[in-house]
Amino acid sequence: MKNITLDYGKALAFVREEELSQLAPAVKLAHQLLHEKKGPGQEFTGWVEWPQTYDRQEFERIKNAAARIKEQADALIVIGIGGSYLGARAAIELLGHTFRNQLKAEKRQAPEIYFAGNNLSPVYLKHLLEVLEGKELALNVISKSGTTTEPALAFRFFRKLLERKYGVEGARERIYVTTDRNRGALKRLATEKGYETFVIPDEIGGRYSVLTAVGMLPIAAAGIDIEEIMAGAREAMELYANQNLEQNPAYQYAALRNLLYAKGKTLEVLVSYEPQLHSFAEWWKQLYGESEGKDGKGIFPAAVEFSTDLHSLGQYLQEGLRNLFETVLMFEQSTAELFIPEDPDDSDGLNFVSGKSLDFVNKQAFAGTLLAHADGGVPALVVNIPANNPYYFGQLVYFFEKACGISGYLLGVNPFNQPGVEAYKKNMFALLGKPGYEQLRQELLKRL
Numbered sequence: 001m002k003n004i005t006l007d008y009g010k011a012l013a014f015v016r017e018e019e020l021s022q023l024a025p026a027v028k029l030a031h032q033l034l035h036e037k038k039g040p041g042q043e044f045t046g047w048v049e050w051p052q053t054y055d056r057q058e059f060e061r062i063k064n065a066a067a068r069i070k071e072q073a074d075a076l077i078v079i080g081i082g083g084s085y086l087g088a089r090a091a092i093e094l095l096g097h098t099f100r101n102q103l104k105a106e107k108r109q110a111p112e113i114y115f116a117g118n119n120l121s122p123v124y125l126k127h128l129l130e131v132l133e134g135k136e137l138a139l140n141v142i143s144k145s146g147t148t149t150e151p152a153l154a155f156r157f158f159r160k161l162l163e164r165k166y167g168v169e170g171a172r173e174r175i176y177v178t179t180d181r182n183r184g185a186l187k188r189l190a191t192e193k194g195y196e197t198f199v200i201p202d203e204i205g206g207r208y209s210v211l212t213a214v215g216m217l218p219i220a221a222a223g224i225d226i227e228e229i230m231a232g233a234r235e236a237m238e239l240y241a242n243q244n245l246e247q248n249p250a251y252q253y254a255a256l257r258n259l260l261y262a263k264g265k266t267l268e269v270l271v272s273y274e275p276q277l278h279s280f281a282e283w284w285k286q287l288y289g290e291s292e293g294k295d296g297k298g299i300f301p302a303a304v305e306f307s308t309d310l311h312s313l314g315q316y317l318q319e320g321l322r323n324l325f326e327t328v329l330m331f332e333q334s335t336a337e338l339f340i341p342e343d344p345d346d347s348d349g350l351n352f353v354s355g356k357s358l359d360f361v362n363k364q365a366f367a368g369t370l371l372a373h374a375d376g377g378v379p380a381l382v383v384n385i386p387a388n389n390p391y392y393f394g395q396l397v398y399f400f401e402k403a404c405g406i407s408g409y410l411l412g413v414n415p416f417n418q419p420g421v422e423a424y425k426k427n428m429f430a431l432l433g434k435p436g437y438e439q440l441r442q443e444l445l446k447r448l
């Protein structure tokens, strides 16, 4: 079976092979810190072995719950924010139909899926409630802390809706809770109400949790083969446990981005040529942004979709400030084959590509852009993915997680905490009048 590969040929005008080799000892040290659980944040490194150690019984329960959801519901509402929804959304969008919610139910063979609790917009919630009218519903609420405001608020709305629609008993059968084993308001509520619960392990932080019940339940409910995802992740776990930098593309990626960062490339743009990767990029942004952006350091993770954004941000990428590099996600094979029809009149002047597949044209856009951007002073790392399927999704997730842990250690930060996220929350609570925040409220009101 083929594996994911990393091509950094188009970065070699900016970093030399020797510079990469010189990082090998530092990478080895980072590897040891991570694997021996001796580095900063070591209590949150359970994801490293997870593809092998995950709870098989719970996994079966996830599959059963997913089967029940498919029977119960026309639509599944997935409530969560950050690490508690981005991974599931990434998988469902990448591995499913681009327009899955609009497909006929027989074709989809699984419920429509809607995400909630990832913003505070009343418009979003109102519109979602309108779309759900008349549909049979099930709900998966996901929160590790069990106290995050956005999902907790959304859950209050939807719990009431389900209780109105199905009664308290009926709602209980349609509400699935994924949270901490013991702690948090959500856990308490689930116990009190008797909801079926799934566990987010203590030793796995939100942004590294897609391969736990956090991602697996909604992904399975969407009709995606989660065994295959775990098989891909397991393979990746073996592949990327190799300490040897020359043989480990995940470690090369970690090392190269640190080398580029040291040369002033402080912004990394994740590039894709497949709209299905949109939410994957969102997942990746959280993974790297929260893991590395601290202590006044870190690469800013951004994302673009080509060729769409070549007609907007393309200008900046080609000729703007030279503080960026690109990481391109490329599927070797597209899941759809479409050939460009012949037109005898050639009135649109496109016969030079007739008979060619659209995927071929997309790949020429990729090749052309890669060269143009290299000429424009933008280094590129290319992550080649053999195919778009659950197996390689599992591999890709683990590739980026492993690289992120190593990259954070190379940068000299704790890649497993996110202390900075609390600042806005405190202010918001104070402004909302949450008990315990009275003094801060007074201070803030003076400043507004």
Ligand SMILES: O=P(O)(O)OC[C@H]1O[C@H](O)[C@H](O)[C@@H](O)[C@@H]1O
Binding pocket: 081, 082, 083, 084, 142, 143, 144, 145, 146, 147, 148, 151, 206, 207, 290, 418, 421
């Ligand atoms: O799963 P939860 O505890 O609700 O957290 C959801 C998200 O919100 C927080 O503010 C963190 O910054 C994220 O790392 C986390 O993934």
